[in-house]
Amino acid sequence: LAQLYGPLNQLGTVYRSINQSLVDTERLLKLLNEPTEVNDVPNAPDLIVQNGEIEFDNVSFAYDDRTPALKGVSFKVPTNSSVALVGESGAGKSTILRLLYRFYDLKEGQGRILIDGKDIREVTQKSLRNAIGVVPQDSVLFNTSIKYNIGYGKFGSSDEDIEAAAKSAQMHERIMSFPEGYETVVGERGVRLSGGEKQRVAIARTLLKNPPILLLDEATSALDTSTEKDIQKALQNLMLGRSSLSIAHRLSTIANADIILVLKDGQIVEQGSHKELLALDGIFASMWADQVSASEDPAPSIHSV
Numbered sequence: 001l002a003q004l005y006g007p008l009n010q011l012g013t014v015y016r017s018i019n020q021s022l023v024d025t026e027r028l029l030k031l032l033n034e035p036t037e038v039n040d041v042p043n044a045p046d047l048i049v050q051n052g053e054i055e056f057d058n059v060s061f062a063y064d065d066r067t068p069a070l071k072g073v074s075f076k077v078p079t080n081s082s083v084a085l086v087g088e089s090g091a092g093k094s095t096i097l098r099l100l101y102r103f104y105d106l107k108e109g110q111g112r113i114l115i116d117g118k119d120i121r122e123v124t125q126k127s128l129r130n131a132i133g134v135v136p137q138d139s140v141l142f143n144t145s146i147k148y149n150i151g152y153g154k155f156g157s158s159d160e161d162i163e164a165a166a167k168s169a170q171m172h173e174r175i176m177s178f179p180e181g182y183e184t185v186v187g188e189r190g191v192r193l194s195g196g197e198k199q200r201v202a203i204a205r206t207l208l209k210n211p212p213i214l215l216l217d218e219a220t221s222a223l224d225t226s227t228e229k230d231i232q233k234a235l236q237n238l239m240l241g242r243s244s245l246s247i248a249h250r251l252s253t254i255a256n257a258d259i260i261l262v263l264k265d266g267q268i269v270e271q272g273s274h275k276e277l278l279a280l281d282g283i284f285a286s287m288w289a290d291q292v293s294a295s296e297d298p299a300p301s302i303h304s305v
């Protein structure tokens with residue numbers, strides 16, 4: 001499987017046609033032969049991440065050269081801080097993550113994306129993607145042991161490391177509740193894990209990978225309170241000491257983000273901490289008021305954002 005990493009890194013083009021949400025690379029294993037539209041420049045060096053500072057510098061982007069998806073977006077994710085993206089559907093949140101993961105390269109005049117001051121177009125895709133951990137909305141599991149599914153984050157991990165990652169991801173106790181523990185086969189032909197459990201497996205996997213940068217796409221579906229708490233704790237452990245960019249659908253989960261960026265029609269229209277944005281009494285404040293009243297509703301709608 002280790003040999004698949006190279007080809008896996010070239011799946012941007014395919015990905016676009018099969019899924020609009022953030023990539024789940026495992027799901028793409030079968031599509032390895034497709035060409036890519038992002039190529040490394042000759043003799044590109046590897047990215048060396050020292051601080052993990054991310055910068056979008058006046059980024060504009062259109063998928064089809066007609067409707068712009070991003071228009072002059074500039075922001076920074078300072079070292080080890082968390083930036084959350086909010087905004088209505090189509091505002092450009094996923095596009096920001098896809099560009100950072102280099103599914104598309106920005107062209108001349110479309111701005112720059114920098115990591116520790118280095119333009120990501122100038123480094124190898126492989127080193128870029130090695131530096132980034134992705135926790136997608138819906139993680140796919142291999143039809144094999146849960147141990148393999150977690151250990152896949154870093155081949156050659158010891159049982160102790162796998163268990164420590166599962167503990168940190170709030171998944172160890174659940175795993176131990178299965179008669180075969182870490183050897184339990186999960187997935188289509190094994191134990192079916194819930195969405196929240198699969199996400200915690202993805203978090204454990206990413207903890208093992210230990211990347212300096214994280215991209216997180218929060219699940220849109222509502223989770224019960226205790227699952228939500230477990231996931232928040234797992235994410236807190238994962239985000240500690242890393243720079244992260246997350247897409248948030250439920251505003252309650254990002255109250256602690258260092259910076260919240262509010263996107264509308266491809267532009268950042270508000271930014272600040274949760275407290276600052278509420279005080280601003282603008283778009284974020286009204287989205288927040290909508291969600292609070294929706295959660296008091298007997299049939300809350302999570303799509304009110």
Ligand code: ATP
Pocket residue numbers: 016020063064067068069087088089090091092093094095096
């Ligand atoms: P959501 O919350 O629904 O996921 P989003 O804020 O993540 O939305 P994006 O997926 O970034 O929004 O989309 C931004 C814009 O780009 C939208 O107008 C969308 O229709 C368009 N877009 C996204 N993906 C493609 C694509 N593959 N081809 C053409 N247009 C696209």
